Amino acid sequence: MKKLFRLFFIFPLILSCAKKEQKNVLTLWHVGSEEEAQIIKNLADKYFTPESGISVVCESVSWSEAHTKYLTAIAGEVLPDLGTMGLTWASEFGYKGAMVELYERFPADVETLKKNIFKSIWESAELKGKVYGIPFDLTVQLLYYRSDIISKPPQTWQQLTEVLKNLNAQNKSMMIAWGSLDWIGFSPFLWQAGGDYYNKEGTKSIINSEEAKTALKFFADLYKKYNVPRSAENFGAGFRSGEYPLGMCGNWLINSFPYEMPELEGKWSIGLLPKGPSGKRTSFIGGRVIGIFKTSKNIDKAFEFIKFLSKPQIQKEIYIEVAKTKNIYLPPNVNIWKDLPIKEEFKKVLFEQIKEAKGPPSVLGWDDSTKYVVEAIQNVIVADKSVEEELKKCEEKLTQHIIK
């Protein structure tokens, strides 16, 4: 009996105490797949731990539950030292007071990191001069096309409509596979037309501009005139069968398409988004950032680990390992790109498109306002409401919901 008691009660007690005393352990929550978490953990074991004497525990959190999990963890103060997260979340949690402001604490280091990271992604990670998260990876919207069906990908909006007319005549069309009927799908068109959601200072919305009207009209026409389907769940199947030989989607398909449809080898490619009236090809860029929670007892060491993950050599290794899982990891560090083992033709497009891209507006209150943009888009496309009125309403709501 006594033995049993010892086994069930005292032993776990000792273990839990022991765990608390380990000062040289960093816990990292990684939003993404189990495999990616394992890759990060392996790299840390291989290079980071021997050098620094700090071991890293990495747990994966799925995208769908991550935001909720972080908020719950913040409320309960049961946070890891570090976490990767959606692009805008770090600022959101930082505003709630849960994250370490990195610029203030490590000004020189952050300045160095900033220099090497794509400007397009950095802008979304920084909020009014404050940095709560360092970009960890990128996701960018691209044009996918079947080169056996479309000889030359459209370069301008004009050419896009011509290609679509041609496709429609053959009972084919295009899919907007990332952000159909919502703001993510619409944003590139808005920016390509020269419009934006907020003014530069982020003090008021400017969505009711002539540029935005042009963009929304064009976006709506894609659905209403050119048979772009509202749901885009079947992009893979449609692309494969040739019914949807054109599509706008994130870069994550690049490494999975060859596995899913080996028979199309050499028959498909990626291109830059077509130029809008402003002459820009601006795409939507997303990604993850990595930040440190205030509750961490190892803030300095945690930052060392962020610097470690930002090293070109490490980012390249992450790319290689992730590619083995049929997935893709795009490093935010500009300098590493020339060494990345991606097909040259793809790399060129990716690099160009990332340079000409924008992330979600870095304005507090944006996350709560996206629903008004979505409503305007859906009202115009689905309910045939007027573009002018919808954008006017949307602008009022957006300005109203800016948190100052």
Add this chain to the structure above:
Amino acid sequence: MKKRKKFKKHLISYLFILPAFLILSIFVFIPVVASFFLSFTEYDGISPPKVVGLKNYVDILFHDRLFWKAVINTVYYVIFTVPIGIACSLAVAMALYQKIRFSALFRTGFFLPTVTSVAAISVVWRWIYSGDRYGLLNYILTKLGVLAVLQDWLMQPSTTLPAIIVMSIWGGVGYNTIILLAGLQSIPDSVLEAAKIDGATPWERFWYVILPMLKPVMLFLVIMSTINSFQVFEQVYIMASTTEYFGGVLYSALTIVPYLYERAFKRFLLGYASALAYLLFAIIFMITLIYMKVSKFYEQ
């Protein structure tokens, strides 16, 4: 003294109840009370709750367009799901009651959706309703020549909620049927035989004998399905929501519980969501009371 003796006598019984009672207290009773207090506060889960009195309730009832949209959608959902669902179940139960061949097989078949998780069913039906030529429903209807233009069932406001209703009815038939079958089997054969001898036609036997005798079972089913339907969640959450919007295009399938979920666990407006929960409770409570009153009235 007597009381104490009684307690002693039932000590074992109390002990048996204790574990369940403790678990229920921690996960049900205490949260229910706590959320009642939260409903009068503003609480984001991080900073301590701030008491705001009736503000949440006033905001919901008078300034929240989405709440009313959700209420209307939910009522629409209940009005179609409950009567049609029970009518279908009754038809199936009557058919299975007629000792037909393979009735055990049919019974299992109809009951299968009940033991399958709603989430899994929703994912499958999402594919059935999928747009273009890839959705099963579109494929079948175009092959039959019923449909000229391909529909995107879950992406247009006019068909989203009906599509979900059809699925829910299908999913609910099994459970209702089993309960109704049990009710049917409890009707003594002698009563039916007597009716038969008196010259009642099958239709008359159904209408004047079977149906009245099924009344208690029916009342139970109506109340339970109404409550369940008011709380519809998974179907809407899985079939009509994306990461960027929820409850279907233009909130065409937004019902109360998914809205509550969005407020509470996406936006972390916990006070507001608690108030929503209590309003939902009030609605269900009132409807149940009305049912009870109506059924009592008919009994007299």
